[in-house]
Amino acid sequence: MPASVAALDVPLLPVVGAGMPVPLVGGGSVRGVDLDLAATAPALSAVAAHVAAVLPHLGSVHRGAGWRSELATGAVESARRTIGAFVGARPDDAVVLTRSTTEALNLLAGAVPGSTVVLDVEHHANLLPWARSAGGAVVVRSAETFAGTLAALELALTAERPALLAVTGASNVTGEVLPLPELVALARRAGARVAVDGAQLVPHRRIDLGATGVDYLAFSGHKAYAPYGAGALVGRADWLDAAAPHLAGGGAVQRVRLVGAQAIADWRDGAARHEAGTPDTVGAVAIARAFDELAALDPDVWSAHEAGLRDRLVDGLAAVPGVRVLRLFADLDDAVGVVSFTLDGLDARLAALALAAEHGIGVRDGGFCAHPALERLTGGRPALRASLGVGTTLADVDALLAAVSVLAADGPRGRYERGADGWRVVGDDRPRPEWAVPAVSRACGAGS
Known part of the structure; x- marks a missing residue:
């Protein structure tokens, strides 16, 4: 249309x-x-207004008994459900709150029980973390056509038999959208799961994990009109439950015991296992409100x-x-x-x-x-x-x-x-707000 x-x-x-x-x-x-x-x-105007309404009521999440704590805990868990629903999460999928797509993919890399196959055209956040996974990474060089790239991927998947195929949903360079159903089918024939870097896809269109068969999806709020410092990893819980916690600390444990000179933790399962520390309440509710607005379009x-x-x-x-x-x-x-x-x-x-x-x-x-x-x-x-x-x-x-x-x-x-x-x-005379300081660019190599 x-x-x-x-x-x-x-x-x-x-x-x-x-x-x-x-x-x-x-x-x-x-x-x-x-x-x-x-x-x-x-930020969407509705997101900024919602955050302003939530701020006076912020309190500790999950571990407080006060009224503010009850409200904050409810806000985070409600946001988690909204985030999962927006991306078509399956009933048993985990919705882990992170700082960004980068953190979400690094978290998943620590949970992959084998090797990962990835394309060379990925953002660094979906190219570099997989080398840290249990079986390392195989980078496949793309062809001038996607048909040729699919053929190269099939060869690598057949030879490697990896645990995971990691792909972008939409290129952060050209915006091209990769056909996820084809990639999922290709991965399944090799016995692999599929993780999608959704940083550029989620702000532009809906994705349904259940319908596409994608196993994991990572994305950031700051690219989806909720720039308050949060992101998420949504996907199958079994690998995440079996992995070492992404961060060690309060909230991720059932109990900590001292055995001799060692502190031994009994770790939680589910999202809590990888969410040690105080969650970003504002970031979570901002993403959820942004998704509500996008879902209404x-x-x-x-x-x-x-x-x-x-x-x-x-x-x-x-x-x-x-x-x-x-x-x-x-x-x-x-x-x-x-x-x-x-x-x-x-x-x-x-x-x-x-x-x-x-x-x-x-x-x-x-x-x-x-x-x-x-x-x-x-x-x-x-x-x-x-x-x-x-x-x-x-x-x-x-x-x-x-x-x-x-x-x-x-x-x-x-x-x-x-x-x-x-x-x-030279001679930059543009006036800046009172709070502004001279910018220092931290380029991503040849540019960010």
Whole structure:
């Protein structure tokens, strides 16, 4: 169902900070355009309001008898049920609250009872942890087509007979959505389970663990309009119950005994086994409220809105001389609102700085914590990434297209210099809020 142009200029859901003016170098300001949602999305307005309502009632979770403790405990456990329901968790699946997708995948890596097969195009968070699993990891090099990649995966799965196949749901570089039913069927023939990095999939569309057969799903609240520091791992409990606790501490134990000079713990099962310490109540309730808001959207309208904006962005970029839009697989057409591209003759960091300083537009630049993928796509050259969401409008996309066209034709207008730590704006006079401090970028290698 294609969306009309008029429909594309209205956000699906209101987000905090939408339309706020941002300062420009040299003075003045413009309506800010945030197209870096694949890194961190703003809070939905409903999420921020819900968090504000919950904050006065925060108390200790699970171990207190006071009224606030009762409310906080109920809030966390209710959020856990909502999170599980949103992703189609099976009745016996565990919903483990974590800080992020990265922590969730590292937690699972410690529970895999054998080896893991993974593709080379993954985000580092779904590429590096598996080497720590019991049987290590086998990284499969992808082909130019997904059909060729499936064939390479089948060979590796047949030879390795791993315990787990770990894949992304949607690429954080190109937005391409991998066909999960095909991957699950492939894994099952080799006797393997499937874990999905859902960081870029969950904020864009629903996934049903029970229907797809996916065994584990990891995702972050900060990419799903709930940037309050929580994430989750949802999936089959048996591996998690058999694994050593992710963290050792209070809440994860039934009892601790002293035997000679040693402290011996009787560990809990289920989510509690891996949730030592005080849980992030605010983070949990924020994710749950975000999922309530997303679940209320008409899925056809949601899909059409994002597809319309993505098509406008991809077609517009392709029309700019010197711009190359990146794709991982020539035979995959399904994609979420994540688009990466290069601009001939212009360093990605410099282009991103110019977009922000001269046009008020925020995008991502660098290697996107997926260096092997960038190596295959660009020879390791950093790229630019624009990402869309439920608060994005046609005006946002068109603002980026206009600004990229100016950069491609005329280059940056401001003054920039390149030092040992990368590009910076010379004489940056943009006013900052009182609470702000000078930013220090911690790049993910060639870019974050």
